[in-house]
Amino acid sequence: MVDKKAVPLMVQGTHSDAGKSILVTALCRIFTEDGYQTAPYKSQNMALNSYITVDGKEIGRAQGVQVEAAGIPAVTDMNPILIKPNRDLDAQIVIHGKPVSNMKASTYRSDFYETAKRVITESYFRLAGTYDRIVIEGAGSPAEVNLNDRELVNMSVAQMADAPVILVGDIDKGGVFASLVGTLQLLAEEDRPRVIGVIINKFRGDKTLLDPGLEWFEEYTGKPVLGVIPYINDLHIDAEDSLSLNQYTRNQNNDKSIDIAVIEYPKISNFTDIDPFLIEPDCHIRFVRDGEDLRQPDVIILPGSKNTIEDLIFLKERGLDQAIAAAQKQGASVFGICGGYQMSGMRVKDPHQVETSLEEVQGLGLLPIETRLARNKTTVRSSGTVAMNGRILPVTGYEIHMGTTIATEDAEVFISMDGQTDGTKKGNVMGTYFHGIFHNDEFRTEFLNLVRKKKGLAPLPVAASFREHQEQEFDRLAEHVRKAVDIPKLYEQINKFMTAGGMR
Incomplete structure (x- = not known):
């Protein structure tokens, strides 16, 4: 002392x-x-x-x-x-x-x-x-x-x-x-x-x-x-807990061009990952808890979760699994982060019963991956590059997860990291363990410009730096x-x- x-x-x-x-x-x-x-x-x-x-x-x-x-x-x-x-x-x-x-x-x-x-x-x-x-x-x-x-x-x-x-x-x-x-x-x-x-x-x-x-x-x-x-x-300014979710709307009616639906499950964590969209002039963020409320957004984000299995079960009980799959087939981009990335795969295994008494649950089946939960937690700041829209973009983020995810068949790597990789991409579905991925201004802009192109909208330049904005x-x-x-x-x-x- x-x-x-x-x-x-x-x-x-x-x-x-x-x-x-x-x-x-x-x-x-x-x-x-x-x-x-x-x-x-x-x-x-x-x-x-x-x-x-x-x-x-x-x-x-x-x-x-x-x-x-x-x-x-x-x-x-x-x-x-x-x-x-x-x-x-x-x-x-x-x-x-x-x-x-x-x-x-x-x-x-x-x-x-x-x-x-x-x-x-x-x-x-x-x-x-x-x-x-x-x-x-x-x-x-x-x-x-x-x-x-x-x-x-x-x-x-x-x-x-x-x-x-x-x-x-x-x-x-x-x-x-x-x-x-x-x-x-x-x-x-x-x-x-x-x-x-x-x-x-x-x-x-x-x-x-x-x-x-x-x-x-x-x-x-x-x-x-x-x-x-x-x-x-x-x-x-980044919020800390779910009480702060009240600042976001749950209403789809909005005059902004890009509709971003964030799935709000009970154990949602690090939902501040989506805050950078708040400074984008044409993006509207809404939180969704029921399948009937999802409708046809441009982007669906599956955020982090403190209990992937329980929140995955919640999705199925609320009909969100079917609603997400239907919207994805109609062209919605789906992006999973950490627990949301794990849910996007074929199955989540929990042999040590870290989260529940269930040893395995079926995932949403959107990505050819499976996750095995573990007792030890990974907490690290990470960096790498993403290939998107013909460009190689540097990205940084941080990881907080218990478990590892592997591909079940040949799949496109999402982030390259000095001999290692993170995340998976297949068509209009992407997933990563990188929290803070959308805080990378160039990446966020390229991702949104692909969405804008799909909607017949003109691309936009990089918005003001989110960190400068903070x-x-x-x-x-x-x-x-x-x-x-x-x-x-x-x-x-x-x-x-x-x-x-x-x-x-």
Whole structure:
């Protein structure tokens, strides 16, 4: 353990999806702009969307995005424990980027608590010896009174880091004053002084109508309102969990030329793979859960899955297998990524019963491949080239999968990688293990231009770089939050807390 150097700030929320992750992202950008070396930290994250560090380790997607906003490399200390649900009441536990076990929640709380506490403490203090500021993200609500005796992600972390806390409430869902006041009252008496202020998020309307409530809140609780953040529309920053799927439409009616249908199965993961289509001027993305809703899109994307077999069964139960096959025969391009790639083949074998008690299930039969699931997980950043439309295009991505896929007959290789290969292509069906494949601007453009050509549309040049677009979005988010939150007052409150010696 090293001497503490960093000044911490923790962001907690009144409930899930209050906006903690996006506020941490904004503060990482703001503190960095203000000259502080800043790192994000989340002791324990439960999410199916993940991010691969430069050394091939897996952390929560939100922390990866926050790292990019801060302009620093990602390390597993920023999210030392990642919990990835794979069955009901069962989850894969990932410690410092590598899976260690599948556990039930009760087992984790009873048997793994002390180990987890040590891991998150050591990670935090390593970061604290390197950075000027650490922005810590909580999870859910700190007022979960049934869990607080052994929680590892809210006030216990604030105590460990001796961090001041700002509490975020979501006014868009209604009842924001009740949720803020109720959360404060349910905190342990010794933890309430850590809360140095609150922020009201996702506000729509005339703020003057809210001002009497703000005055009442400050008088009633003694806690300052540091800001009211207006709802920000069309923010293209990677989301972390399925709650964020609400930003996408499920309606086919749209005036854009290219209809992209993304299959939304229950264990969908790393669905941010499709985010680059959001900056394409003629692409409309919609999520589909039933065969009758698929109709005839131009592109069908089978995204990643945390449980390929269960999601494949879901497709068949909803009639999506037949709908996808019919649309493909009518000319729709089908693109499978990771778990979606595995589903596209002839069969998925699970001899070790990694995902279910079934040893084998039939796939969609769109590609001449079969997959054998394994206990060990591959997590790596990868690069290669794709031959498309008469061009050889460089591509990069990251892989997160348990199992190997082989061709059952001669098939066209999709990606060439220095003597190795990845993925398969057959006609208008393609599949790869590369997450982030559509983040490659030239590849995305060539892929879409083939679709445009099929529809009789003129090809388009490469759209603005998606990574440059994300940098602009980080700047836009930071500017939006600076206008809404009293940042000088926030600094003042942090300094006041730290000058007083925290609460130790």
